[in-house]
Amino acid sequence: MKFLESLLNKVFKKKIKQFNIKEVFTPSTSAKLTFVERKDIDSQINKALLIPGMQLVVYGHSGSGKTTIIQNILSSKTKRYIVTNCILDTSIGEIILDAFDKLNPYYTSEKTEKDTAKIGLDLKSSYLTLESTIKSELTYEYAEKKQRLLPTQLTPQRLAEFLGAAEVTWIIEDFHKVAIAERQKLSQILKIFVDVSNRYPGSKTIAIGAVGTAREIVNYDSELNNRIAEIHVPLMSNGELEDIMIKGENLLNVDFEPKVHKDIIQFSSSLASICHHLCFSMCYSNGVTDTQLVKRVFKPEDLRGAILDYLKQNSDSFKETLDRALKSRDGNFDKTKPILSAFCISSKQELSKDDILNYKNNKNLYGKKVIQYLNLLTTVDYGEIIRFDENSGMYFFSNPFLKAYASMQFSEDEKHNKPIQLQQAREQARMEEVYSILKRMYFEQGETKMRARRIPPNKIPNRKSAGK
Ligand SMILES: Nc1ncnc2c1ncn2[C@@H]1O[C@H](COP(=O)(O)OP(=O)(O)OP(=O)(O)O)[C@@H](O)[C@H]1O
Numbered sequence: 284m285k286f287l288e289s290l291l292n293k294v295f296k297k298k299i300k301q302f303n304i305k306e307v308f309t310p311s312t313s314a315k316l317t318f319v320e321r322k323d324i325d326s327q328i329n330k331a332l333l334i335p336g337m338q339l340v341v342y343g344h345s346g347s348g349k350t351t352i353i354q355n356i357l358s359s360k361t362k363r364y365i366v367t368n369c370i371l372d373t374s375i376g377e378i379i380l381d382a383f384d385k386l387n388p389y390y391t392s393e394k395t396e397k398d399t400a401k402i403g404l405d406l407k408s409s410y411l412t413l414e415s416t417i418k419s420e421l422t423y424e425y426a427e428k429k430q431r432l433l434p435t436q437l438t439p440q441r442l443a444e445f446l447g448a449a450e451v452t453w454i455i456e457d458f459h460k461v462a463i464a465e466r467q468k469l470s471q472i473l474k475i476f477v478d479v480s481n482r483y484p485g486s487k488t489i490a491i492g493a494v495g496t497a498r499e500i501v502n503y504d505s506e507l508n509n510r511i512a513e514i515h516v517p518l519m520s521n522g523e524l525e526d527i528m529i530k531g532e533n534l535l536n537v538d539f540e541p542k543v544h545k546d547i548i549q550f551s552s553s554l555a556s557i558c559h560h561l562c563f564s565m566c567y568s569n570g571v572t573d574t575q576l577v578k579r580v581f582k583p584e585d586l587r588g589a590i591l592d593y594l595k596q597n598s599d600s601f602k603e604t605l606d607r608a609l610k611s612r613d614g615n616f617d618k619t620k621p622i623l624s625a626f627c628i629s630s631k632q633e634l635s636k637d638d639i640l641n642y643k644n645n646k647n648l649y650g651k652k653v654i655q656y657l658n659l660l661t662t663v664d665y666g667e668i669i670r671f672d673e674n675s676g677m678y679f680f681s682n683p684f685l686k687a688y689a690s691m692q693f694s695e696d697e698k699h700n701k702p703i704q705l706q707q708a709r710e711q712a713r714m715e716e717v718y719s720i721l722k723r724m725y726f727e728q729g730e731t732k733m734r735a736r737r738i739p740p741n742k743i744p745n746r747k748s749a750g751k
């Protein structure tokens with residue numbers, strides 16, 4: 284790569300920097316080269332980071348860009364940070380232990396004081412003593428899972444001091460997944476962090492969760508009201524998605540025709556990860572893996588393969604989301620399918636509450652409760668399969684691919700026995716079917732009314748707190 288770069292520079296007598304597609308389009312990691320600044324959110328985060336003692340709770344729809352924006356801002360300030368990832372049964376004790384472990388390099392590093400924060404000798408030796416206590420503690424087996432014991436000396440207060448002295452910001456990712464009882468303990472921890480910040484003003488915790496309100500992440504007391512910045516990261520606007528593509532095109536020296544831009548924006552449905560994925564696949568399947576010497580133009584036909592590729596790669600997650608949305612919670616009748624069927628059958632992309640009630644027997648099935656079910660379908664617990672636009676009062680599928688997948692699934696449910704034996708051939712046929720539904724729904728109906736929108740944080744319907 285370096286050789287090619289210098290050769291190109293010699294031939295063209297100007298600097299042509301080479302980039303690889305995997306650094307440019309990042310569907311499953313935080314974007315760096317194509318990172319698009321979001322001024323309003325950036326300034327809220329910067330302000331909260333600057334105010335001594337202020338802790339942050341960052342929330343918003345899954346895939347809205349929470350992790351990316353936090354990591355880019357912290358990196359641009361060359362701030363040190365550690366990340367604790369939560370899963371469904373993570374306990375507060377495990378979260379504390381994880382942060383303690385990740386602090387290790389800052390307390391054992393041989394680097395000069397210039398590179399590391401000035402940590403007092405007593406705190407350093409306290410850290411090391413605690414570390415050896417934890418190492419020597421016996422683990423115990425509980426419900427087939429080995430758990431480490433949290434030593435009594437490792438209190439949240441102590442952890443706050445360790446973090447504060449090392450000037451390390453603590454990011455707690457996916458905190459909404461933690462059980463409610465455990466989540467309540469975090470508000471106590473944040474209180475301790477605020478208190479400790481008198482001695483360590485830069486000490487920060489950033490709790491991140493894919494939910495509709497900050498209170499679903501941490502339900503704190505009013506005394507913390509002015510000490511916690513609630514930052515909402517909305518889904519991306521069309522302009523922001525366009526900026527990702529423009530940055531990527533410049534880096535790879537490619538050109539997506541205007542219709543390709545438009546189609547990608549529409550299919551992305553405000554989710555940057557889909558935009559990155561489609562751009563990546565389109566370039567990759569057309570042999571573009573590095574910066575091009577001669578500008579390469581992409582036409583709408585080139586997008587077809589990328590869409591099919593996206594469908595194939597995500598069919599498991601579509602299935603999982605649909606299963607979650609359809610799952611009967613009380614063992615009785617499958618209450619959400621008739622609503623989702625109304626969307627799949629309709630030629631419109633957005634439906635009102637009345638449109639849904641007018642479908643088949645829905646009026647009798649739901650009556651006034653239809654709003655309740657629609658709201659549930661916008662929650663993490665139901666896979667956020669439906670979104671609501673507060674301004675128009677309309678509901679719509681959160682992702683066009685999911686809608687096409689659900690349509691295929693529902694029609695397959697009715698057909699039952701499909702005479703396809705080979706699993707692979709069956710999967711290919713299923714995805715081709717989803718693609719043709721998608722084409723019918725979105726390409727062949729001329730202009731569609733789907734728009735990217737920003738849902739004001741306080742306007743998102745109440746979401747049930749549960750794991751993603
Ligand atoms: N500002 C941005 N500029 C460019 N790409 C972005 C930006 N923000 C997010 N992305 C891209 O969008 C995708 C999702 O971003 P990210 O993982 O940060 O979302 P998230 O809100 O943390 O999602 P989750 O709640 O599921 O963890 C990634 O592919 C990332 O590269």
Ligand SMILES: [Mg+2]
Nearest residue numbers: 349350351456
């Ligand atoms: Mg994230």
